[in-house]
Amino acid sequence: MTSVEIHTRKGRPLGLLEKYQLSKQLTQAYGNITLTAQLEHPSLYSSNDKNLEKVHQLAFAPALTRMIDMHANLSLTVRDKEESTAHLVQLDTIDLADNVRLTNLTSLQELIVEQTSAEFDIDSLLPLWRMRIMPQTPTSCTVVFAVHHIIADGMSLTIFWNDFLQQLNTKHTTAKEEELIVHVKDSAIPLPYEESGAPSLSLAWDVVPILCHSLIPKLLPTAVARYVDPISYDGWKGDFPAIDGEAHNTDVRLISVPRDIWKPIMNEAKRQGISVHAILFMSMMLTWARLYPDQTTTEVSTPINCRGSCNPPVPNNQIGNFVGAYTSVWTGKQLQRDIWFLAKKYNNDLNKNKLDGAKQPLFLKYLPEFPASYCDFWFDKRKNSALGRAGGIELSDLGRFSCKQGAWTAKSMYFCQSAQTFTNAFTLNSITTNDALFCSLSWQIGSLDIAKMNKFHDTFIAILKNIPLKEN
Known part of the structure; x- marks a missing residue:
């Protein structure tokens, strides 16, 4: 050609x-x-x-x-x-x-x-x-x-x-x-999130509390800072320290949950008035608790689709970056409760905090310059975090994928994103297709005990199989 x-x-x-x-x-x-x-x-x-x-x-x-x-x-x-x-x-x-x-x-x-x-x-x-x-x-x-x-x-x-x-x-x-x-074709490039009707930040109610939370611990003696901001010190951050200068090097494990297991769980979530995402989240957390029974606390990030938070809403068929995040903290003691009780708590907390999650990306405007301040945002996590990463877990859930059936059909789908070298120790990525659940588990090679990660699949499936369901 x-x-x-x-x-x-x-x-x-x-x-x-x-x-x-x-x-x-x-x-x-x-x-x-x-x-x-x-x-x-x-x-x-x-x-x-x-x-x-x-x-x-x-x-x-x-x-x-x-x-x-x-x-x-x-x-x-x-x-x-x-x-x-x-x-x-x-x-x-x-x-x-x-x-x-x-x-x-x-x-x-x-x-x-x-x-x-x-x-x-x-x-x-x-x-x-x-x-x-x-x-x-x-x-x-x-x-x-x-x-x-x-x-x-x-x-x-x-x-x-x-x-x-x-x-x-x-x-x-x-x-x-x-x-x-x-x-x-010459066409207009869509506006970025902050110019697309995103929620506005309040200096008094949004900005100042965040600045105090992030700045004050750095000014205090370690023992006091540990008390003020314990998750930064004691939260789970993986198994092995990060290596300075390492590039992202992703390992992945695939998990498929067949329709006969996943569909009844979806039906029960609907019956209980919560999202399917919430019971998936708690299944992931209980899996983590079994693989890491000695860990007391972890921070968990949930990406949020913010198109609907804009005024007017950004169409749900627009490709771009419209993502915020909700962060929650969980202890091993909490995770001993009934899974449906925990899923309802998470579901309620997530819904209450969606607006704050939609505002979260807007704090980036307080980084004074690109690229130096943005890059320092990551490098500071290496310098200021135990094991060289902020740690924690992420569940990135795309929900249910449905498309009108035709001669071209998706039988299964796997969502995956690369490992993070400065923040999450691992990410569970998920999508539901044809009433089955498809997941990928991704992490930075060398950051986690691979024997534990190899047990994730069977532990996760066992938890799903044992979720209490209402008898027909």
């Missing part, structure tokens, strides 16, 4: 969350987010076809071209990455042959590890997403969609897959080879 010259169009400065995500790459703190789908589809090739990569590229190209027209973020990249002038630009051309490739791997877990870990080259003239395809039969394949967190949050992954499958099902055609070159 003849090479094509690629240019960029004027974009806009990076928003707060976009700077935050870029600083992770600058400090080797974190990599990518991925959502992998195992697809069933119409027959794409015969035994005579030799170039299966081209077959899949041509099959996906028409739908991807329409997706790029629909979502401006899919045609973006970054310029001036290490300067105060860091900004987004739009590519005028995308060669899908560069972004949609076959893999030589045959293991689903290895494919997810590879694509979750491999950083994007943000100095190139490529968009900040890619697809890797693992063909299985002429009517089935596995596709991992990887994206840089600068241009998308976790919910954006489900938005992409929902729209992509709809495009494949409603207008599926096979492209000609020259159609792998996408000429991108």
Whole structure:
């Protein structure tokens, strides 16, 4: 194919969350987010076809071209990455042959590890997403969609897959080879979260208490600071110390919970008036408590989709960064209570604190400069935390994925994000598809006792199997 010259169009400065995500790459703190789908589809090739990569590229190209027209973020990249002038630009051309490739791997877990870990080259003239395809039969394949967190949050992954499958099902055609070159329409880049009607911060009620909480312990003697802010000192931070200068190096374990186990739990959660997310959260926490029975306290982060917190609400089909976080603290003693009691407590606390969670990213505006202050945000965690990381756990739950069924169907999906080298010791990533639960457990290699992580699957499944359910 003849090479094509690629240019960029004027974009806009990076928003707060976009700077935050870029600083992770600058400090080797974190990599990518991925959502992998195992697809069933119409027959794409015969035994005579030799170039299966081209077959899949041509099959996906028409739908991807329409997706790029629909979502401006899919045609973006970054310029001036290490300067105060860091900004987004739009590519005028995308060669899908560069972004949609076959893999030589045959293991689903290895494919997810590879694509979750491999950083994007943000100095190139490529968009900040890619697809890797693992063909299985002429009517089935596995596709991992990887994206840089600068241009998308976790919910954006489900938005992409929902729209992509709809495009494949409603207008599926096979492209000609020259159609792998996408000429991108000039379109407006969506505004960042803080300019999209995000909740406003109150200096007295939001900012000052946070500043006091973070600053005062640093000014006090250690013994007193430990009393004022115990989680920073005594909270669970992993098994082994972080290594200065280490890059993110993600290990992953996959967990699938079949429909016959997960669907009754979902029904019981509905009956009890709480979210399915809440009972999933407590199942994770009870798993942690069994693997770490001697640990007394841990901090847990729950990412929150903040589109609905904006005024007016940001549409739920808009790709971008609209994510906040709710943080809770749990003790081993608390986790001895009944799982439904704990799930209701968490469900209520999460709902009460969603607005505060939506405000959380806005504190980034108090970092005085990019990139120095943003990078120091991460380096300070290495210097000021036991084991060199802030520690704790994250549950990143994409909820239920539902898409109108058609000739192209997702049979299972796995959400995964790379390890964090400065903060969470591990992350459980989850999505419900076809009434089954699919999870990935990800952590920084060398930070946790791998024998314990290898027990996570069986311990987690055993807890789910023993959740009390109302008898029919």
